[in-house]
Amino acid sequence: MERFLRHAPARLMAALALHVLLGLAGTGLAHAALDDGYDLWLRYRPLPASQRAALRSGVTGIATPDDTPTVHAASAELKRGLAGLLGRAENAIPSLAQPRAGSIVLSRAELPAGLLDADAVRRGLATAGNDGFVVRRTRIKGDPVTLIAANTDIGLLYGSFAWLRQLQLGAAPDQIALLDKPALPLRVLNHWDNLDRTVERGYAGESIWNWWELPNIIDPRYTDYARANASLGINGTVLNNVNAKAEVLSPSFIAKAAAIANVLRPYGMRVFLSVRWSTPLELKETKTADPLDPLVAAWWARKADEIYRSIPDFGGFLVKANSEGQxxxxxxxxxxxxxxNMLARALAPHQGVVIWRAFVYSPPAHPDQVSDRAAQAYDQFKPLDGKFDKNVLVQVKNGAIDFQPREPAHPLFGAMPDTPLMMEFQVTKEYLGFATHLVYLGPLFQETLRFDTRAGNQSMTVARVLEGAQDGHVGGIAGVANIGSSRNWTGSTFDQANWYAFGRLAWNPDLDSRAVAREWAAQTFAPDARVVDPVVDMMMRSREAAVDYMTPLGLHHIMGTGHHHGPAPWVDDLGRADWNPVYYHRAGKDGIGFDRTATGSNAVAQYAPEVARRFADPATTPPEFLLWFHHLPWDYRMPDGRTLWTDLVNHYDHGVAEVEAMQAEWQRVRPFVDARRFDDVAQRLAQQRREAQWWRDACIAYFQHRAGLPLPAGVRPPAQSLDDYRKLTFPFAPGHG
Incomplete structure (x- = not known):
């Protein structure tokens, strides 16, 4: 057979290839050889034959209310999705003026006459709010239909995406019944994109916003960006870097932002802009940027009016102020x-909001007098609780340091009951191996959202705080985007899962991260257990593996200076103490770890009393946070009986072993994944394995040097000397500055 294939005519080979693709159609793996990742989780590949037959018999067309831009987007998505799932042309799925047997019916609150269970649908809509929806199989005047009902056009779009998601996951069309709404009203991506198209902490190419060509040249990619976000319920985007430039508020850039807003609007997305506090001063239109100066307040009010004339649904401003030199x-x-509040009052007449970041740490009065960075945001913001205007949200990072591989939840959650808070997650992996390492962030997001703040001496998870359960002040959730100009959007296939997980958990913080991973894997590859099971297993072990080979047992901020690539726990010569990794791990002959108890910085006292008591005692501190809160001797006995030194080394070894296991697991799915994506992931896993080993070796070499201890029995020594690791430099690492 092999000899025959070598000499077969090209036409015969093409016919064989087509035969293979047609055969794959029945398994959900069709078009595999053509997949470059651009379609994300909206691939809409042909369903297995049995499901396709069931769907085909139940789809005769799409009946919609009046054709608004958002309803048109919903109808277009349904046609696109059904065409792909059924293997049809989109024009084979007609638009209908009236419902008929087998049609998909989009309906706002004014339900179609003759609807069989109209009262049940109305009860569902009564709880659905503005963004929610009801999806069910029902009858209209005796004819079977699929009803997608909502109170608003955007609810219809979200419901359409939810129905298509269920079909992609393998659900029987006549068994899909949904009633859903988001837990939070504001679900936003923060783009750290600069006006020259570079992206700070971006690892997927240039910014997708081509500022040079805007506003007159509109990239079709903007529409696909909007579609992807709407499929998750993300309803806002901050277009530019929090380290903002004054020019973003110039008339020319407002026009560019307006052009983007016009594309995103039908998909329910509002645009926001990051603004530089000193903008009117830098533009020489005021003599100061003092917020209590009436001329400064008047300038911002005029600027808000100008923006809303161009972007009527403008979301508002995101502000990074008095942080890192801003x-x-x-x-x-x-x-x-x-x-x-000054900015909020400029936006209030237009129903805009100010999102004010709480990531602040003050310059020291003296280089040797630095307070614990983990405590500074709380110290500055807790006294201001209840003093912000109602259209201000304080945006708090998930942890108090800076998007580390693992941090305890920020103590401000639960500590500001009279202020709506925004969660800020980082979807781009600044400290987690960029787009090279496979690290699924769903468990990180879940871990934070389920953290019990014990606010008011009662159980109160971070998710409930954001939802306003503490005192009625509803906040939101933001994610620093990992999106760029790379064809696959995020630089690697598996980083798409982090965008997906962020959006799904922003919609419903109670979702299980493993279930979300299964959704993503089934839509991204195929709803086939031979693919989904091993892929989900890889994803769910990946974050813990990264923590183990980077920062086990609560270590943090020991990455390379500036670019944050690779290990550098030895750095001790930066301009201020809390920029240096040595400040955070404090490793020496006496032990390792940062003392945040009463004998140290006492940052532990910022948590609710019950939480603080648990973290204050090393015996009750979860091992994953041990060195975050405690400085302990190397011979401290861990719960398993091993010394701290032995346990630390074992964690580093375990992290490397887990990456090797992920590599082996990926090899097992080769027959079920297209060659392009398989090879790309395989190469990245190989690089991750090399870099995990580098992390392991460099950190063990350094900490052994500081501890002055022999390696535990049976442990392999680092491949190179500590000096060799210290000499490595990376002046052109991506996403730096």
């Missing part, structure tokens, strides 16, 4: 509430 109200002796 200007802010504290430059004028004012506080964060003074600054946020």
């Amino acid at each position: 200007p802010g109200p504290q430059d004028y002796g004012r506080n964060h509430a003074d600054g946020a």
Whole structure:
């Protein structure tokens, strides 16, 4: 056979290839050889034959209410999805003026006459709010239909995507029944994109926003971006970097932002802009940026009016102020509430909001006098609780340091009951191996959202705090985007899963991260257990593996300086103490770890009393946070009886072993994944294995040097000397600055 194939005519080979593709159609693996990742989880590949037959018999067309831009987007998505799932042309699925047997019916609150179970649908809509929806198989005047009902056009779009998702996951069409709505009203991506198209902490190419060509040249990719986000219920996007430039508020850039807003609007997405606090001063239109100066407030009010004339549904401003050298109200002796409220009053007539970031740490009065960075946001914002205007949301990072592989939840969650809070997650993996390492962030997001703050001495998870359960102040959720100009959007296939997981958990913080991983894997590859089971297993072990080979047992901020690539626990010569990794791990002959108890910085006291008591005692501190809260001797006995030194080394070894296991698992799915994506992931896993070994070796070499201890019995020594690791430099690492 092999000899025959070598000499077969090209036409015969093409026919054989077509035969293989047609055969794959019945398994959900069709078009595999053509898949470059651009379609994300909206691939809409032909369903297995039995499901396709069931769906085909129940789809005769799509009946919609009046054709608004959003209803048109919903109808177009249904046609696109059904055409792909059924293996038909899109024009084979007609638009209908009236429902008929087998049609998909989109209906706002005014339900079609003759609907069999109209009262049940109305009860569902009564709880669905503006973004929710009801999907069910029912009858209209005796004819079987699929009803997608909502109170608003955007609810119809979300319901359409939800129905298509269920079909992609293998659900029987006549068994799909959904009633869903988001837990949070504001679900936003933060793009750290610069006006020259570079992306800070971006590992997927240039910014998708081609500012140079806007507003007159509109990339079709913007529409696909909007589709992908709407499929998850993401309803806002901050277009530019939090380290903002004053020019973003110039008339020319407002026009560019308006052009993007026009594309995103039908998909329920509002645009926001990051603004630089000193913009009017830098543009030489005021003599100060003092928020209490009436001329400054008047300038911002005029600028807000100007923006809303171009973008009527503009979301508002995101502000990074008095942090990492950025200007802010504290430059004028004012506080964060003074600054946020001045901007909020400029936006209030237009129903806009101010999202004010709580990632702040102050410059030291003296280089040797640095307070614990983990405590500074709480110290600055807790006294301001209740002093922000109602259209201000304080955006708090998931942890108090800076998007580390693992951090305890930020103590501000639960500590500001009179202020709506936004969660800020980082979807791009600044500290987790960029787009090279396979690290699924769903467990990280879940871990934070389910953290019990014990606010008010009662159980109160972070998710419930965001939802307003503590005192009625509803917040939102934001994610620093990992999206760029790469064909597959995120730089690697598996980083798409982090965008997906962020969106799904923003919609419903109670979702299980493993279930979300299964959804993503089934839609991204195929709803086939031979693919989904091993892929999900890889995903669910990946974050813990990265923590083990990078920062086990609560270590943090020991990455390379500036670019944050690779290990550098030895760095001790930066301009301020809390920029240096040695500040955070404090390894020496006496032990390792940062003391945040009463004998140290006492940052533990910022948590609710019950939580603080648990973290204050190393015996009751979860092992994954041990060195975050405690400085302990190397011979400290861990719960398993091993010494801290032995346990630390074992974690590093385990992390490397887990990456090797992930490589082996990926090899087993080769027959079921297209060659292009398989090879790309395989190469990245091989690089991850090399870099995990580098992390392991460099960190063990350094900590052994600091501890002055022999390696535990049977442990392989690092491949190179500590000096060799210290000499490595990476001046052109991506996403840096």
